Amino acid sequence: MKRRTFINSINIGLASSLLIPSKSFAVDQFLDLALTQDEKELSQHTIDSVVFSRVKLNYPRLVGKNAKLDLHGHGPDLEICAIRTDQGAMGWASLRGSKKDAEQLVPQLIGRKVSELFLPKQGTLLDKNIAFDMALHDLAGVILQKPVYELLGRKEPFITKYYSGMIYFDDLEPKGSPSGIDKILEECRFDYGVGYRQFKLKIGRGHKWMPAAEGLQRDIEVTKAVAASFPDCEILVDGNNGFSSDDFIKYLQGVAGIKLFWIEEPFHETIADYKKLREYVRIEKLDTLLADGEADPDQQFLKKLFEQKLLDVQLTDIEGLGFTNWRNMMPELVKMGTQASPHAWGSLLKTNYTAHLAGGLGNTVTIEGVTSASDDMDLTAYTIKDGKLVPPKLPGFGMQLLKKV
Numbered sequence: 001m002k003r004r005t006f007i008n009s010i011n012i013g014l015a016s017s018l019l020i021p022s023k024s025f026a027v028d029q030f031l032d033l034a035l036t037q038d039e040k041e042l043s044q045h046t047i048d049s050v051v052f053s054r055v056k057l058n059y060p061r062l063v064g065k066n067a068k069l070d071l072h073g074h075g076p077d078l079e080i081c082a083i084r085t086d087q088g089a090m091g092w093a094s095l096r097g098s099k100k101d102a103e104q105l106v107p108q109l110i111g112r113k114v115s116e117l118f119l120p121k122q123g124t125l126l127d128k129n130i131a132f133d134m135a136l137h138d139l140a141g142v143i144l145q146k147p148v149y150e151l152l153g154r155k156e157p158f159i160t161k162y163y164s165g166m167i168y169f170d171d172l173e174p175k176g177s178p179s180g181i182d183k184i185l186e187e188c189r190f191d192y193g194v195g196y197r198q199f200k201l202k203i204g205r206g207h208k209w210m211p212a213a214e215g216l217q218r219d220i221e222v223t224k225a226v227a228a229s230f231p232d233c234e235i236l237v238d239g240n241n242g243f244s245s246d247d248f249i250k251y252l253q254g255v256a257g258i259k260l261f262w263i264e265e266p267f268h269e270t271i272a273d274y275k276k277l278r279e280y281v282r283i284e285k286l287d288t289l290l291a292d293g294e295a296d297p298d299q300q301f302l303k304k305l306f307e308q309k310l311l312d313v314q315l316t317d318i319e320g321l322g323f324t325n326w327r328n329m330m331p332e333l334v335k336m337g338t339q340a341s342p343h344a345w346g347s348l349l350k351t352n353y354t355a356h357l358a359g360g361l362g363n364t365v366t367i368e369g370v371t372s373a374s375d376d377m378d379l380t381a382y383t384i385k386d387g388k389l390v391p392p393k394l395p396g397f398g399m400q401l402l403k404k405v
Helices: 003-016 037-043 099-109 127-144 181-194 212-229 245-254 271-284 299-307 323-336 348-361
Strands: 047-056 077-085 090-094 160-167 198-202 234-238 260-264 289-292 367-369 383-385 388-390
Touching: 037 127, 047 099, 077 099, 077 127, 090 127, 090 348, 099 127, 127 323, 160 181, 160 234, 160 348, 181 198, 181 212, 198 212, 212 234, 212 245, 245 271, 271 289, 271 299, 299 323, 323 348, 348 367, 348 388
Parallel strands: 160 198, 160 367, 160 388, 198 234, 234 260, 260 289
Antiparallel strands: 047 077, 077 090, 383 388
């Protein structure tokens, strides 16, 4: 396919928001006949350039403290990379890891066929190229005119629940004249209007920001207030390792009668503490999920916790582990009876990557939402329906880069 023809086909795809069946390239006499049709198309594209840039995301409000960290601000400034081919295709995404490390790998990418770096059924082929993992998925989707979830095997995506992950300790702000619980309810009303029907409440105020007893009581009051004000919504709680197991059980006693969709990182994971919590959940007949694996994840130890049925949901970050590594881990989770919900806090890009992972592979109990806007990219193709996140039927991840790079 000629460069101009390829670019025109991309423009038509974006304008119509419909998948366009790919036309195969002529099969070169030296092409390995064992390649699938998609792999043959990728083999016709050679990496021409890799460019780095930054994009800005803006939250709709200041996001405050959690149990461990101070103010989270108004939105991140993200490092991205854009990969172009000699045929005019371009894929872009967040850069995994440091730009300095990634720059050293660029000379090894230039001049390589896309099929030497990425295959649809496997993802990124070499661990050393994991920095470009998301961008390679996007690029392959653009070349093949398929959304990423279709590269993973689904013509129609699995659609998954979607929670607001940005309800922090904003009742404690501003310093010197705190807003109180009404501020939390105001934020939940805003998020309800966005389309969320799940709220994740940060708890653990007594770990650092309030006296222990007062902080615990505030956690309980916030949970009760949100449950009473939004009876049609599900509540998740996240302690950011700010509790001891005994203190967290006191919290559960304080919110008795309120159904929690899940409990996330109440304390640093140990077998003894999760056995204690699991036993309490069993005795009290609490219908809740135990989720962990975000902070400094030790995958081998987490696997032990899942195998012993002490945890229900694997939370490791979508970028931290890598999209391809998540693809490889998902079948193992299914075999163990463990569900997934990759951590996506901080970046709506990570949320949208997760929507494609969930859309293609399923086994994802809910997706973390980070409501954001941007002048640097078009994020509007993703929609929320009945409290669930729907990825677009557009090539790659379906996010158009508006900023020139």
